[in-house]
């Protein structure tokens with residue numbers, strides 16, 4: 001439809017029809033004609049409103065979406081199609097690793113392909129919009145949603161944000177891909193104490209410098225929608241926050257796409273205590289240019305009276321409605337309300353060989369080898385007896401909490417992967433121990449008492465499993481433990497203050513390591529866990545996140561040396577929970593701890609813990625030793641740009657992927673600057689014994705920051721450049737910016 005026709009359509013709508021476009025309801029409102037039950041009653045929404053709504057939340061599947069669309073279109077006076085929006089976060093049917101694992105690949109190009117494949121599956125299944133990527137910067141591992149983020153660094157997160165949006169929206173305006181909704185704008189990851197939905201309060205400087213760049217990268221990459229976050233920023237919940245939504249997002253960044261509230265966030269303005277009732281909540285949200293109200297009656301019921309009373313302008317609402325209609329039009333829904341979705345296409349698109357192959361590659365690149373004492377890894381296939389134990393050893397729960405459309409039965413377990421390398425004489429397996437000591441917390445997520453009682457092992461089975469594991473261990477040369485968090489312990493509303501392995505697994509591990517075998521620990525988790533005890537107990541540790549559909553195959557390839565691990569942490573792993581929040585790019589202090597062994601008292605340090613993380617940002621081992629040398633700057637000065645090169649040499653007889661990282665320090669600024677900031681990285685392939693020169697170009701733009709006057713500028717003076725395999729082990733050189 002041409003712009004003119006779209007404007008005419010807007011003008012021909014009644015207020016009721018217009019406001020309907022600004023309302024999003026979940027699938028339960030659309031499944032039957034006699035709908036006056038349950039959720040509708042609770043929201044106080046009647047069929048008249050349902051018939052006008054503009055979009056549907058979390059319904060997918062070609063058949064289901066078509067049925068709902070057909071029914072809706074038959075009733076729609078102007079034949080305005082519904083938009084189907086859903087949480088398709090790290091895969092639709094083929095599930096990739098959780099985003100914290102994607103961050104560990106340090107490979108945005110690869111992740112762009114993964115999101116392109118995801119969009120292909122999702123589009124076939126009738127989704128028009130995905131609520132992804134989630135690009136919230138995360139520095140506090142207590143927060144369960146670290147699972148959904150690519151990590152703690154603005155530059156790395158921005159690179160992934162761009163890649164994900166680009167992958168999802170490939171060819172969007174010509175019928176390809178699906179529309180991307182970046183979330184949760186803004187700074188949701190900085191919830192105080194890592195407690196879900198809690199307050200965020202930080203300086204504008206930090207917000208702009210560290211928290212906003214990834215959202216901005218998504219907007220610059222053309223994402224069609226932005227979701228507001230649940231948190232407050234500087235005293236105002238984001239859904240009603242004009243500074244963030246109107247000033248920064250709309251005005252400064254020029255974003256003219258759709259802003260959607262997070263789930264019920266408009267009505268939650270009342271609980272926040274900034275609105276007295278639904279009407280005030282609706283007013284605050286629409287005035288901040290929040291276009292769509294997800295799952296509350298505020299807009300549906302209150303926008304019309306607000307217009308009638310002259311409390312809000314008609315133009316304000318018209319602009320929001322137009323943005324929604326424009327999105328529908330840009331996606332071609334007026335011409336084809338299904339956007340090509342069909343069951344036949346689903347069959348062709350889901351879980352193809354190509355997608356599985358890609359999922360395995362992504363999964364392999366996401367795994368981080370944290371420790372490899374005595375080079376116990378890789379194991380030689382069929383040379384020794386391997387005992388695989390632990391609740392994740394033969395478990396299809398490898399896709400994590402937010403893989404809504406993933407199916408457990410598609411998942412390759414770790415045991416299945418091991419069977420590619422070990423015959424039955426060499427592979428021993430038993431579960432060994434339960435996942436959790438107590439499943440009662442699942443009641444909070446809707447499990448009934450009866451269901452909870454069915455979970456886990458009974459006392460008898462627990463004893464038998466332990467006995468079997470100990471007996472099998474006697475026969476084994478190496479024990480591989482597959483341990484980790486329960487799926488429900490991370491993700492939304494998954495904040496924890498104790499982020500160690502579940503107690504029952506810790507006890508089991510301790511008993512087993514007393515047998516003094518070679519030991520490998522595979523950690524499945526949605527966050528960095530505190531592994532301080534485990535690094536002493538086992539020889540090798542592989543951090544595997546929730547590795548997705550192909551997780552078992554990817555892990556087996558690494559354990560048995562087919563793949564050389566290349567993952568690098570995109571989030572620091574704490575030594576103890578007391579260090580949180582924790583991140584490498586700390587500001588300088590007046591009394592820095594210059595050496596970890598410093599003895600004096602009056603410096604910035606803990607009395608009972610190192611300042612350092614257990615595993616640093618950027619850290620990850622491989623089966624090769626890669627040496628760095630000859631850090632060279634093409635000049636001691638920088639005018640417009642600087643070329644920086646370093647030589648990397650693979651001193652091993654196997655090929656490796658090396659992530660070369662470049663950090664800077666701005667030595668003196670008009671405001672305090674971080675000790676190190678990532679500015680660039682390259683993931684390079686190195687054949688056995690190969691040497692390569694890796695070159696970076698640093699520009700003035702890379703040196704910009706928010707100065708004392710809050711200008712985004714670079715300041716002349718001395719800079720240190722650090723290049724290395726992680727933030728800690730770097731070569732250094734200096735230059736002066738003229």
Ligand code: BGC
Pocket residue numbers: 058087131183262263492
């Ligand atoms: C989450 C969002 C999600 C939305 C819709 C909310 O609870 O915070 O990330 O997109 O629900 O399901």
